[in-house]
Amino acid sequence: MEEKTEGAVVIEGRAAPGPFVFVCEHAVNAFPARWGALGLDAATRESHAAWDPGALGLARALAARLQSPLVRATHSRLIYDLNRPPHSKGAMPARSEIYEIPGNRAVTPEERLARTEALYIPFHAELRALLAQKLARGERPLLVTVHSFTPVWHGQPRAVECGIIHDADPSLAEAVLAEACGQTGLDSRLNEPYSAADEVTHTLALQATPLGLKNVMLELRNDLIADAPAQEAMADRLSAVLRAAASALAQRGEVT
Amino acid sequence: MEEKTEGAVVIEGRAAPGPFVFVCEHAVNAFPARWGALGLDAATRESHAAWDPGALGLARALAARLQSPLVRATHSRLIYDLNRPPHSKGAMPARSEIYEIPGNRAVTPEERLARTEALYIPFHAELRALLAQKLARGERPLLVTVHSFTPVWHGQPRAVECGIIHDADPSLAEAVLAEACGQTGLDSRLNEPYSAADEVTHTLALQATPLGLKNVMLELRNDLIADAPAQEAMADRLSAVLRAAASALAQRGEVT
Numbered sequence: 001m002e003e004k005t006e007g008a009v010v011i012e013g014r015a016a017p018g019p020f021v022f023v024c025e026h027a028v029n030a031f032p033a034r035w036g037a038l039g040l041d042a043a044t045r046e047s048h049a050a051w052d053p054g055a056l057g058l059a060r061a062l063a064a065r066l067q068s069p070l071v072r073a074t075h076s077r078l079i080y081d082l083n084r085p086p087h088s089k090g091a092m093p094a095r096s097e098i099y100e101i102p103g104n105r106a107v108t109p110e111e112r113l114a115r116t117e118a119l120y121i122p123f124h125a126e127l128r129a130l131l132a133q134k135l136a137r138g139e140r141p142l143l144v145t146v147h148s149f150t151p152v153w154h155g156q157p158r159a160v161e162c163g164i165i166h167d168a169d170p171s172l173a174e175a176v177l178a179e180a181c182g183q184t185g186l187d188s189r190l191n192e193p194y195s196a197a198d199e200v201t202h203t204l205a206l207q208a209t210p211l212g213l214k215n216v217m218l219e220l221r222n223d224l225i226a227d228a229p230a231q232e233a234m235a236d237r238l239s240a241v242l243r244a245a246a247s248a249l250a251q252r253g254e255v256t
Numbered sequence: 257m258e259e260k261t262e263g264a265v266v267i268e269g270r271a272a273p274g275p276f277v278f279v280c281e282h283a284v285n286a287f288p289a290r291w292g293a294l295g296l297d298a299a300t301r302e303s304h305a306a307w308d309p310g311a312l313g314l315a316r317a318l319a320a321r322l323q324s325p326l327v328r329a330t331h332s333r334l335i336y337d338l339n340r341p342p343h344s345k346g347a348m349p350a351r352s353e354i355y356e357i358p359g360n361r362a363v364t365p366e367e368r369l370a371r372t373e374a375l376y377i378p379f380h381a382e383l384r385a386l387l388a389q390k391l392a393r394g395e396r397p398l399l400v401t402v403h404s405f406t407p408v409w410h411g412q413p414r415a416v417e418c419g420i421i422h423d424a425d426p427s428l429a430e431a432v433l434a435e436a437c438g439q440t441g442l443d444s445r446l447n448e449p450y451s452a453a454d455e456v457t458h459t460l461a462l463q464a465t466p467l468g469l470k471n472v473m474l475e476l477r478n479d480l481i482a483d484a485p486a487q488e489a490m491a492d493r494l495s496a497v498l499r500a501a502a503s504a505l506a507q508r509g510e511v512t
Contacts, residue, residue, distance in 0.1 A: 085467055086392040109393055116392035117385075125381045129373075136342040136372035137365055206466040210458075211341055 007032075008122040011071050011130065012060065018068035019246060019255075021130065023145045023203055024059040025082035025123075026052035027072040035079045035115070038103025049096035050076045052148040054225030059146035061235030066242060068141075071127045073119075078104065080119040083145070083202050086112065090199055091120070097154060127207055135211065140255055142172060142246060143208040143215040147200075148222040149193050162188040162238075163219030167196055167204035171254055172214040175245035183244070184237045186224075193219065214255055263288075264378040267327050267386065268316065274324035275502060275511075277386065279401045279459055280315040281338035281379075282308035283328040291335045291371070294359025305352035306332045308404040310481030315402035317491030322498060324397075327383045329375075334360065336375040339401070339458050342368065346455055347376070353410060383463055391467065396511055398428060398502060399464040399471040403456075404478035405449050418444040418494075419475030423452055423460035427510055428470040431501035439500070440493045442480075449475065470511055 029051035031037045037045060044050065056072060063070040073082055078101055084091040092115065094104045107115075134141045151158055162180055166173035173190060180188035194200040201217060208215035218238070225231045249255045285307035287293045293301060300306065312328060319326040329338055334357055340347040348371065350360045363371075390397045407414055418436055422429035429446060436444035450456040457473060464471035474494070481487045505511045 086388050087394070087396070087467075113389060113392040116388055121385045121388050125384065128381065128384075129377050132342050132372055132377050133369060136369040138343070140343070202466075210462040210466060211343075 008074060008119045009071060009126045010074055011069055011126060013063055013067075013069045014130065016063070016067045016069050018066045019139070019142055020063070020066050020068035020242065021127075021134070021141045021143050022059045022063045022068060022070040023127065023143065023207075024052075024056050024070065024072040025145065025203060026077045026147060027056040027059070028074060029076050030074060031076055031079065032074075034118075035075070036103065038078055038101055040078070040099075040101065040103070044099050045076070047099060048148070048150040048222060049099040049101075050078050053222045054220065054231055055146050055148045057228055057231035058148075058220060058225050058234055058238075061232050062144075062146065062239050062242070065235055065239035069130065071123075071130065073123065075119060080115045082120060082123050084199060085202055085206075086116045086120055088199060088202075097150070124206060127203075131207060131211060131213065141213060142255065143204065143213055144242065145203050145217045147217060147219045148225060149219050151221050151223045153193070158193055158221065160187055160189045160192045161221045161224055162186040163192045163194065164188060165191050165195055165200060165217040165219060167201040167215060168209050169214065171249060172245060173216045175248045176216050176218075176241060179241040179244045179248070180238075183241055186237070214249060263330060264375045265327060265382045266330055267325055267382060269319055269323075269325045270386065272319070272323045272325050274322045275395070275398055276319070276322050276324035276498065277383075277390070277397045277399050278315045278319045278324060278326040279383065279399065280308075280312050280326065280328040281401065281459060282333045282403060283312040283315070284330060285332050286330060287332055287335065288330075290374075291331070292359065294334055294357055296334070296355075296357065296359070300355050301332070303355060304404070304406040304478060305355040305357075306334050309478045310476065310487055311402050311404045313484055313487035314404075314476060314481050314490055314494075317488050318400070318402065318495050318498070321491055321495035325386065327379075327386065329379065331375060336371045338376060338379050340455060341458055341462075342372045342376055344455060344458075353406070380462060383459075387463060387467060387469065397469060398511065399460065399469050400498065401459050401473045403473060403475045404481060405475050407477050407479045409449070414449055414477065416443050416445045416448045417477045417480055418442040419448045419450065420444060421447050421451055421456060421473040421475060423457040423471060424465050425470065427505060428501060429472045431504045432472050432474075432497055435497040435500040435504070436494075439497055442493070470505060
């Protein structure tokens with residue numbers, strides 16, 4: 001089920017027949033030898049600055065339950081944050097929350113180009129190809145990006161548990177929010193703890209909006225998906241939410 | 257200066273230093289052996305249904321004057337119209353104006369997928385890569401798609417000579433319109449003879465809008481660019497228009 005492409009992206013379950021395409025841009029905290037550890041100590045490489053802890057396990061469990069493909073990153077977002085365009089400072093941040101990133105303090109134009117060519121371009125090309133193939137087959141996939149956020153941010157605890165974020169078209173996000181509030185006990189909120197204004201909808205804007213595909217970004221507080229049992233339990237809840245949200249859109253004629 | 261990629265796209269002047277990226281999706285009326293002639297007679301293969309006559313010559317002459325790259329198609333738009341997404345009927349139209357397209361009457365899902373994989377996916381991947389590389393280098397390219405339209409449509413003559421069409425961000429189109437009206441004697445109009453509502457801004461929406469790049473689609477009446485001298489003369493006028501429009505945006509701080 002696993003297929004590697006040029007090292008920048010793995011598509012798991014490429015031929016899975018379900019209606020969703022899951023994306024996990026911050027899946028892992030890997031620092032391949034080509035890029036090195038960016039001067040980070042082990043604690044920072046383990047922290048939420050380097051990846052979205054728990055997001056990959058949740059995304060895989062959702063993809064399995066909904067029989068849909070998962071497109072995921074293979075390297076830390078501190079090397080290249082695939083949810084940011086190449087001109088964004090956030091693509092290779094010099095600082096992330098309370099963490100300094102020495103290897104990103106003075107990224108040369110050559111280095112920025114090399115990371116863009118090695119990571120951003122192939123990742124988004126593979127995702128685009130998968131979506132275009134589905135469109136050519138008459139499918140209208142629903143794009144769901146899966147993220148996690150830290151429970152404490154700059155020293156402040158966060159109450160929100162499940163953030164549901166949209167790009168230009170809010171319809172799937174609103175349907176997911178309605179189901180999440182109705183079906184789960186989660187503190188679920190629209191466009192929290194981040195929103196499109198924070199640049200976090202780049203993948204949605206690049207991959208779904210121009211093709212008219214329904215889309216949503218899920219942000220789970222990472223203490224709720226800290227290990228495999230918690231990820232499986234959360235996927236039980238959220239897969240039912242996503243299935244019901246897709247049905248609601250279909251009943252309104254908004255997806256086929 | 258010419259480089260071929262998988263047969264679906266040619267990038268001319270890839271390293272040219274100018275601020276524009278020109279795109280010509282309907283550059284040629286070639287029917288490569290793999291796809292055949294779609295049952296069309298020679299007259300239809302020469303007609304505007306199969307390509308945008310004069311657009312490639314104009315686009316090349318503009319790219320040369322503005323020292324900018326040109327990304328162009330290598331096959332007739334009747335095989336795959338690169339300015340349409342894979343689920344659009346217009347990507348492989350069964351009819352175009354007064355012309356029936358026998359080879360597109362009953363495109364199977366396998367054939368639709370094959371054309372999408374061979375033509376749409378690599379064309380847009382190469383264009384995306386070129387733009388992403390420029391962004392990584394700190395450039396903010398202006399995307400200009402170059403088209404032509406027939407002077408007589410369903411028997412009706414068209415008065416408009418230069419159509420200037422925009423996607424979500426009208427700023428470059430409006431600047432081009434102001435310069436075209438001021439500098440040239442051309443009958444220049446915004447969002448004529450087509451507009452985004454006719455699906456003609458797919459390339460702009462896919463490639464420029466998500467990256468915040470200024471963009472415009474130029475539609476020239478093809479009797480005005482019928483041969484090389486006419487194309488060169490038109491490029492003299494329109495290159496000055498584009499240069500002035502870019503300067504106007506830069507003066508307003510809208511491009512860097």
